[in-house]
Amino acid sequence: MITKREFIFWTITWVILTLLFSSSIESIVVSFYFVTILMPIVMATSIFFNRFLVPRFLLQNQRVKFIIYFAYMLIVSVYLELLVMVLAFVILADYQIENLGKIAGDIYLLTVILYLVVLIEGLILSIQKLREKAKEIDEMQSRLDIQGLTELSIRSNRKQVLLPLDEILYIESMGDYVEIHSTKGSYITKEKISSLSDRLPNSFVRIHRSFIVNKGHVFRFNKEEIEIADRSIPIGRKYKKSAMDALGKNVIV
Known part of the structure; x- marks a missing residue:
């Protein structure tokens, strides 16, 4: 053509x-x-x-x-x-x-x-x-x-915030804004989750249209959901294969 x-x-x-x-x-x-x-x-x-x-x-x-x-x-x-x-x-x-x-x-x-x-x-x-x-x-x-980054820079509450990547648990899209959950609290930014995904290294995995997780903090997972901290997060059908490849072949029930 x-x-x-x-x-x-x-x-x-x-x-x-x-x-x-x-x-x-x-x-x-x-x-x-x-x-x-x-x-x-x-x-x-x-x-x-x-x-x-x-x-x-x-x-x-x-x-x-x-x-x-x-x-x-x-x-x-x-x-x-x-x-x-x-x-x-x-x-x-x-x-x-x-x-x-x-x-x-x-x-x-x-x-x-x-x-x-x-x-x-x-x-x-x-x-x-x-x-x-x-x-x-x-x-x-x-x-x-990106793979060499140790911090994520975001705009939150009209201030520029630097979040250490190893402290971030998961990122959740809430429609008009995104909430970043870390070991030291939560931060809200108006940046789109797809834009954040492009700025994160391979240690972060998109498992759902509304969720990105830090592999280092994943406690347990199967083909349907993962457990991270005290939260169970569903794995979207569209992201199931890539999530399983990124998290590992041995599925834990």
């Missing part, structure tokens, strides 16, 4: 090629039809090169296979371009080659334009992958930083 980014890229390419060919064909309508016939070849070549050849062979250091398949692709794409020129010559140019203009009637220029589009899309894909990789690294670093 085509993504939004790909749709925008190919739409812009379509428009640019139409304007480019219209400068020599001298008819925007004929240029549009010519590009419409040409675009499937451009798109198929680009997709084959950037999503198959490069990742499967070039990036895997299989250069010989890459060169062989690239040569095949080049031959096929040029052959298909010739077919497009013949169709355009018959259908659009009324058997008058000069009606196609200098660009559309030149197979070498068509090939250069085709592979220029292929390289541009490849560059865009490379930039996108680099950004995704950088985002993954940032998220990983963020998680590592």
